[in-house]
Amino acid sequence: MDRAAPAPAIALEARGLVKDFRGFRATNDVNLQVHDGEIHAIIGPNGAGKTTLFNLLSGFLKPTAGEVRLFGERVDTLRPFEIVRRGLSRSFQISSVFPTLSVRENVLVALQSPTPLPHRFWVPLSRLESLGERADAILADVGLGGMPGRLAADLSHGEKRQLEIGISMTQDPRVLLLDEPTSGMGSEGIARVIALVRQVARGRTVVLVEHNMSVVAELADRITVLQYGSVLASGRYEDVRRDPRVIEAYLGEDGGHA
Template identity: 80%
Template sequence: MTANTAHPAPAPPPGRPPALEARHLVKDFRGFRATNDVTLGIEEGEIHAIIGPNGAGKTTLFHLLSGFLTPTSGEVRLFGERIDTLPPHAVVRRGLSRSFQISSVFPSMTVRENVLVALQSPTRLPGQFWSRLSTLDALAPRAEEILADVGLEGAHARLAADLSHGEKRQLEIGISLTQDPRVLLLDEPTSGMGTEGIARVTGLVERVARGRTVVLVEHNMGVVAQLAHRITVLQYGAVLASGRYDDVRRDPRVIEAYLGEEAHA
């Protein structure tokens, strides 16, 4: 298993802050410390994977990075601007979008309608309940572009409820792209998929990463090896190791904590 060598890690722009940065993040839940002094910097244009065993704090870290949780202490910065005090919608407006491990599509709406609803959010349309549906026509070309980008151009009229698990993941990524994010967070994008679905979504992540920064939580180490320029390993809410895949996979602490025999494959 080899690391992503087709696209080497981008060099940090001189004098520019990281695209996304966590500084000494701590999150406590009634005496339980879910993240413990997490510090990491993710450079612009990088695909960065966050891995670790169940309960390592990966989802909590994603919630902190995207504004769905407020840290007990520490900071989150997006292109140098502190965002951990902002609500999620304000974080999105500043250029960070995310997907969720649990499907978040509207099942009773069509694929196209799901994307159109998401495209409305930065406009004045959500507050104009009296507007005709034809008002959305101006957003239709962008919706079709996004569906083509995520490989669902032939599914725009299907109900989201009728999509396969992999197709729902494609739609969720498409919904995340409606805000034209500079940084995209993907939570377990290939979870529960077979070989064909994993290959399709992995290729999709490679495409959407062009021109933006991607951070993903992922259990499938084959996907991590193919996509990630760098990885961060969490254990018990703290950073155990961080760096290039080939370096981290040989770290004895990582082998013992998570990778096991797979690291020698």
């Protein structure tokens, strides 16, 4: 008799997460399991609690109740930079690059953060060149290898998103959180980001908040649907999109994009 395949390891887990803001409950008893190596999408209408959940998972907010575990270790008591060093990085919905630095300098600054260099105030910028090979490899991976000297301020919206993902990759994360990576993009930019997410997902776990259901259908192995701060449904995309509660609350009468 064939043995059942072992259950995949849990990379990121939320247990009973609650977050209250002065009487308003932004997340309510959220339970989430993200399997190691999968692309997991978090969807829901505006105000569903998606960004709050991301902030809780990455340590930028502390839960009122509940806990977050990264590969089994409890991390909600840690500061964001400590969680990064445990293997979780994230991007933000609002651009977070240094506009007056070049594309390459943005990546170099991020690469030096876990080294002793930030504490050596009088070390010349040239010392960062020891990290140059890694910076160039990251830029190539995110499709910006041809513009290392370009000012970040001069990048298009889509290129800034690519740079932000590159910055997130500097810590070599095992889990990468992407907050609306295709927001404000046209079809060409969306196609580039889909290809980029697939590339960076090789050998790691990706969790993304995304409004574009075509992107979710293209990328996600599993999805979690939030409504009013609670989990409405979770599972494979094809199963969740047919859930009557999800259709009524979010996807529309046709069940979303095929």
